[in-house]
Amino acid sequence: MNSINMKTLGFTDRLAAESTLYNGLYVGRVFSQAKDLYKVMSEGGELMAEVTGKFRFEAKTLSDFPAVGDFVMLDRDVSATGNAIIHHVLSRKSAFIRKAAGTSNDEQVVASNIDTIFICMSLNNDFNLRRLERYLSIAWVSGAVPVVVLTKSDLSDELEQQLREANSVALGADVLVTTAMSEDGYSQIMPYIKDGRTIAFIGSSGAGKSTLINRLIGGERLDTNGLRNDDKGRHTTTRRELVLLKNGGIVIDTPGMRELGIESANLSKAFSDIDELASMCKFRDCTHAKEPGCAVQKAICAGKLSVERLLSYQKIKKEAKYNGLDFKQIETMKLNEMFGGVGGMKNARKFAKGNHRGR
Template sequence: MTNLTLSDLGWSARFRAEAGDDTAAPARIASVARDRLEALTPSGAVSLTLPGGQSTGDYAVGDWVLFDPATGRVTRLLERQTAIRRKAAGREAKRQLIAANVDTLGIVTSCNADFNIARLERYLALAEASNCLPLVILTKADESETPDDYRRKAERLSPLVSALALNARDASELERLSPWCGTGQTLALVGSSGVGKTTLSNGLTGRGDATRDIREDDAKGRHTTTSRALHRTLAGGWLIDTPGMRELQLTDAAEGIDSVFSDISELAAQCRFSDCRHETEPGCAVQADIAEGRLDSDRLARWRKLQREDARNSESIAEARARDKGFGKMVRSVKALKRLDRRD
């Protein structure tokens, strides 16, 4: 990979302004390992280390950093234009960075039993909370008799959604994605295993990663992508492929949820009581629309579920951070007292 400019890598006027007169060199993170960062520069690929006390877990594929070419050590992380995060899988109250500086979040599903409205709404809320443009990519259109029906269902979920139904194995159809992964643009792919992300990635980048068949009984597949990485697309932009997500828990996504469910949010503002729970309260505009058939009660239930989940996860992560800060303060106090004791 040669003859790339910073602009080719996604460098923008905003990053240039933030870097200012800093003499350190810019690089874009292509992959994150346990003890180092692999990055891309106009001069080629570099392997970077971090200052003491920093963890590679604080960095994401797509990040821009400044580094010292003489030592290969990162000196500064530039502010992210967009950041895709979720609650880390499992019971631990932590956020997990998925990708950074992504222009478009490609939400991949397929025109078969994998198509799931609730899951799509969840991914759309993630895109909105991350400040990414949401794009629903419906694969296996060639295997469905009604691919446009799936596309229309996806587009009805939110006025912010664009959706495409295509055959990921057809190079001419993949060209329809060029506007989202052309020069300077970054497209990230998310979705369940077996929906065709690896096939899409191969077609968009010219790579040849192996794919695995889906299970016939439930249209689900197995993981073929095992880590996140930044790859050049044939259209001149960048692609971040991600492993299939078995669990996507939202956190700090309240605004994203409201955007995806803007129809309910707008109705809720018309309720007689500001604290209306949209159950049996008089003057509830939400329940009035349900009664008149303009709003699906299942959609209201999904909205409530995401709101509860986001509030719970956001609160638990904030509490965990407060505990960590409190513990760190206590440790520092004990160390300070021990130093005083030694002096005495």
């Protein structure tokens, strides 16, 4: 196999400087993973790799292990007898994280070093502003730049209205409209795809992600299925994998991306309008309910902010706060909030005991 220029794989000057800390090792990028084995691309070509026993022993969490998209330091850059050995993972510029399977609160990196994340939403019954807000919250916190892609415009009877609504919540993000019906239906996303840049797609199943990726790749690499009668679609991608595009750029489509929860969310970017209004409230700890001098409620009364958007903000904020906690921890946090003004859990217990004695 011909040698590969690592810059076409997204290897930056910052990563090059970091890699000099590891003398005698070679740089590679993880393209796919199957259990404990990784397919890695290096200057010398493709090779299979695994982590060292020392790496496994010193890893504190699942997120310390290599993930698809990571740049790693290897003991070799060409395929030889046995698997290459991964000694280090270089710093990630962005990472999409989900809670690991099981009861543990451990977090797992689904994909890393993504430059642009396309949030796909179909312009049919799947169109949902509240869901779009959730995706934007997840995208902003990852470190990648979100771009909203409204797909299947040929199925919409209210395109202009839906476009206005999407722009009203996608603050700071570009909003594009595409259709898979014509050959150039995906042309609007092409300016975002450049040599050495990594892109990913998230969004509801059946929103046209795989169709768009197939057009970029230039073949039916990924299976596609339409929406079911309930408009939820069928999941068609079975593993995480980076794919080099013929015209430059790298794309990833991963089943893990659709399982992302609100482990953390960047509300200050996804809801920058509410954040800005909240800074003008009379009270610093304003809940935006019935407090006097609430700038958020004033904006709602003036028709500048919808009640639905405020409720969505409050719901995502609460989910982010409770995520990763077990039932008892959630109940304790709720009680602390309820009795926060009168001494927290201590007084809550006294209150409960007093009520019990009075029975």
